[in-house]
Amino acid sequence: MNNTSFAFLLTIIAGLSTMIGTLVIFNKKKNTDKIILSSLAFAAGVMITVSITDLMPESINLLRNNLSQIGTLLLSFLSIILGIVISMIIDYYIPDKPINTVKDKSLFKVGIISMIAIIMHNIPEGIATFVATSSDITLGISLTIAIAMHNIPEGISISVPIYYSTGKKSTAITYTLISALSEPFGAFLAYLFLRNIMNDIILGILFSLIAGIMLQISFCELLPTARRYKNKKNLFIFFSIGVIFMLFKFII
DSSP states (O other), X not given: OOHHHHXXXXXXXXXXXXXXXXXXXXXXXXXXXXXXXXXXXXXXHHHHHHIIXXXXXXXXXXXXXXXXXXXXXXXXXXXXXXXXXXXXXXHHHSOSOOOTTOSOHHHHHHHHHHHHHHHHHHHHHHHHHHHHHHHOHHHHHHHHHHHHHHHHHHHHHHHHHHHHXXXXXXXXXXXXXXXXXXXXXXXXXXXXXXXXXXXXXHHHHHHHHHHHHHHHHIIIIIHHHHHTTOOHHHHHHHHHHXXXXXXXXXXX
């Protein structure tokens, strides 16, 4: 198997790891409020930690290879702000009543916004994994493991609100699968078009942009929705677990 084929395989594995998050919806416990709260709080902890410890530092590292320190910080900051604005626009234009069969429309909206954000996140991740693996298989494997770790809770952030707002496992799985396939789609784009034009500045801007989107979703959608279930203790516990889960990779 050559590097290109192996790069595609790794991006598929990284993307499909998102589907592991759908296992939560098969939990038969009757306390659905606790499942929703814990899932949303956990996903928020993961997204915030990924943004602060992965996306933003990686963006700065990529940008400073080509820009001055002031230019790097300014472009990264502006990209984060742009990401927040984009996420707010997406939030504003997604209707509160998307389909008639939805039981909890605000919860459904959280799932849709999470899916859109994660698709935007996964495409450049797929590009990065493909490019990295094509040049260094060991680096590609390490990157795939790190991506798979945070793709699992991202799958939770889509499948749980979609399932508990529609009552349909098939709908939750379908939406999560769409986001999962965006990772190999990014690799496909890289293979066809982007390998020759993608550079550190573009990737740096993309990572900061995605960090802004994820921070906005976490603070303005996931956590406020979790707070609706009025259990601050569980919210704090599962948010902390999400943070620790992502920090654990620095230990291993």
